[in-house]
Amino acid sequence: MPPINVLLIESQPITRIGIGTVLATESDIKLIAEADTAAVGFDLFKDLRPDVTIIGLRFPDSCTIDDLDNYFVITPRPNVIVLADHSGDAEIAKALKKGAAGYICKDVSPSELVDAIRTVAAGRKYIPDDIAQILSQNLGQEELTPTEANILRMIVGGMSNKEIAFALDISENTVKTHNQNIFSKIGVSDRTSAATTAIKRGLVRVDL
Numbered sequence: 001m002p003p004i005n006v007l008l009i010e011s012q013p014i015t016r017i018g019i020g021t022v023l024a025t026e027s028d029i030k031l032i033a034e035a036d037t038a039a040v041g042f043d044l045f046k047d048l049r050p051d052v053t054i055i056g057l058r059f060p061d062s063c064t065i066d067d068l069d070n071y072f073v074i075t076p077r078p079n080v081i082v083l084a085d086h087s088g089d090a091e092i093a094k095a096l097k098k099g100a101a102g103y104i105c106k107d108v109s110p111s112e113l114v115d116a117i118r119t120v121a122a123g124r125k126y127i128p129d130d131i132a133q134i135l136s137q138n139l140g141q142e143e144l145t146p147t148e149a150n151i152l153r154m155i156v157g158g159m160s161n162k163e164i165a166f167a168l169d170i171s172e173n174t175v176k177t178h179n180q181n182i183f184s185k186i187g188v189s190d191r192t193s194a195a196t197t198a199i200k201r202g203l204v205r206v207d208l
Contacts, residue, residue, distance in 0.1 A: 003030040004121045007050035009041030010034075010083060011059050015106055019054065022110040029117055038062045046074055051121050052101075057084040057091065065091065068098040077101075079120050091202035092131055102126035144203070148182050151175065155182075156195045156204045 006029060010016050016034055023031045033048055035041035038059045045053055053071070055064045064082055071078035081102035082095045092103050101120040104113065105128075112128065119126040144152065147168075154164045161179070165172045179191070186203065188194045198204040 001028070003028050004052060004117060005030055005032045005048070005050045006117060007032060007041070007044055007048060007053045008034045009036075009038065009044075009053065010056040011036050012056070015056070015083070019113065022113055023117075026114055029114065038064065038067060042067070042070060045071065045078070049075065050079075052079045052081060052117050054081045054083050054117075057082055057095075065094045065098055068095070068100060072099055077123070081116055081120055081126065092127075096125075096127070103131060104128065105131075144182060144185055148178055148185070149203070151178050152182055152194065152198050153204050155179075155191050156198050 006023060008016055008019055008031060010019070013036070016036070020031055020034070023029050032050060033044045035044050038055075038061070041053075041055065057064050068080065071080055078099075079101045080099070081104060082100045084091065084103065084105055095103055102116050102125060104116050104126070108116070108128075116126040116128075151164055151168075154167065159167070161172050161175045165175045168175070179194075183189055183194055186194065186197050186201070188197050
């Protein structure tokens with residue numbers, strides 16, 4: 001059987017080296033190309049049509065979750081595995097909802113990495129047990145509205161209710177109402193806990 005052709009798109013050189021080293025030891029997997037930017041990686045994807053594409057979650061100018069739709073324009077089954085720094089369940093859920101075939105963290109073991117590639121290449125989803133458990137713990141929680149998500153980003157950014165009200169041209173009482181809805185949906189009781197939970201779960205992008 002021909003090997004599983006893999007494209008790796010990841011901005012951190014040390015991560016690319018580590019993954020390349022692991023894959024070099026597998027006779028049934030071949031790393032056919034690498035890219036350190038999302039734009040170059042997508043061009044390679046269009047040209048090479050790999051069996052599996054591993055993509056870092058974030059790049060300086062883009063977020064893979066936002067870009068996933070582009071891959072489905074090229075092929076109905078791009079077999080994308082999202083590679084993230086941590087297992088924020090909100091980001092995982094968004095990636096899977098967008099059509100990602102798998103989700104792994106950068107501290108994944110070599111055996112798990114290889115297993116993920118083989119599983120996705122075979123047409124199945126790959127979600128590690130620990131990540132599946134994180135997702136299951138938050139099943140049924142109501143999603144934030146766009147306005148609530150925006151206000152949560154502002155809370156994480158350290159803005160006061162008064163500053164948020166001014167930025168959105170609404171009253172402070174309206175901001176407080178939104179805050180209470182946000183707290184209820186994510187299971188916290190105050191702004192500090194909301195900010196901490198937002199970062200931990202990946203509800204807010206703190207580096208874009």
